[in-house]
Amino acid sequence: MRCTPTARAALVLCAATAGLLSAQGSPARAEPPQPLPRFASWDEVNVLAHGLLQLGRGLREHVERTRGQLGALERRLGACGAACEEPGAPATSPHVPVSPVSRGEAAPDTLRHLQTQLQAQNSRIELLFQKVAQQQQHLEKQNLRIQNLQSQVGLLAPTQVGHRMAKPARRKRLPKVSQLVGHTHNISHVQRLPRDCQELFEEGERQSGLFQIQPQGSLPFLVSCRMTADGGWTVIQRRQDGSVDFNQPWEAYKAGFGDPQGEFWLGLEKVHLILGDRDSHLAVKLQDWEGNAESLQFPVRLGGEDTAYSLQLTAPVASKLGATTVTPSGLSLPFSTWDQDHDLRGDKNCAKSLSGGWWFGSCSHSNLNGQYFHSIPRQRQQRKKGIFWKTWRGRYYPLQATTMLIQPTMAEAAS
Structure with a gap:
């Protein structure tokens, strides 16, 4: 018995996914690496975090679907193996003559070999699933940090556009915020703040x-x-x-x-x-x-x-x-x-x-x-x-x- 095309496609997809996670994106050898900017824009960071989060969720869903397919295939193979070991149960089509040796020994050995391979592949998928889960958890934490930073940046955004510039001899007025601010450090420590x-x-x-x-x-x-x-x-x-x-x-x-x-x-x-x-x-x-x-x-x-x-x-x-x-x-x-x-x-x-x-x-x-x-x-x-x-x-x-x-x-x- 051979694996069905669906099972083969699932195994190939799992192998490709494992390769994707193990790859670290090394630079191409043909072209020298270009120097990256020190800071990314806010939109780039936001888009990148969102994309990584969606990638982690997609990989997790893919692994769960693949595990389900392999589990169903394993159950079908197990049922077939039990039927093949029963006396008088045909292992192949009734139109094809099969010798007692191939029916009694070769078929169970083949099934056991396939089940062993499936169990090994299932172990690899389980390991891959754990890695994806860890990566998704990490991405979710990063996304929460970005949202927190975004809200803090929003609080510090100035609300008086076009306000007249303060005179050099006068203390610079701070932008308005939407909530009470306790320990802020956005003013130079050299400049003494007023008491009231x-x-x-x-x-x-x-x-x-x-x-x-x-x-x-x-x-x-x-x-x-x-x-x-x-x-x-x-x-x-x-x-x-x-x-x-x-x-x-x-x-x-x-x-x-x-x-x-x-x-x-x-x-x-x-x-x-x-x-x-x-x-x-x-x-x-x-x-x-x-x-x-x-x-x-x-x-x-x-x-x-x-x-x-x-x-x-x-x-x-x-x-x-x-x-x-x-x-x-x-x-x-x-x-x-x-x-x-x-x-x-x-x-x-x-x-x-x-x-x-x-x-x-x-x-x-x-x-x-x-x-x-x-x-x-x-x-x-x-x-x-x-x-x-x-x-x-x-x-x-x-x-x-x-x-x-x-x-x-x-x-x-x-x-």
């Missing part, structure tokens, strides 16, 4: 936008600066469309979250690094759904994590934020979240009862990090969970937009 937006204003910058700053004892990070006639303000919070979920745990409020070009929370630790022990001003801008706006500004200090990032306020402001007992030096309101309760209410967790994280004096005076409502809910209990400032529009009116900004006092900034 006010220092950037004092150096001559007058246009608002995203900038790298580096407070004392901190690594550089990105902030949104608003330049006004009063100086440079660092934006630490913005609510405007409900695109970001502010019902976050303590670690999220500590590190920051959201998009600095849209809704975001800068992060308690970053705010503490910017303010340090300096006297500063906190500006709060509020807007309702009728187009009315309100601006508040009051002096503050912010403690570190050991104080639960307590906001130190003067007596008049502390009273508006829910302080029941105010000393002559003011009051410290610790920050509170649903998983770390530091508010002044002993009978409930304000962050759990309402929503978001905030400097809760009690649960009823203000919460600019509450749930965002596109329309005023009918149920009173639901409205309590919204964004509100009681002394302006009341506790049960969910605001449309808010912005919080900080700036050191001029005397502190000049020192």
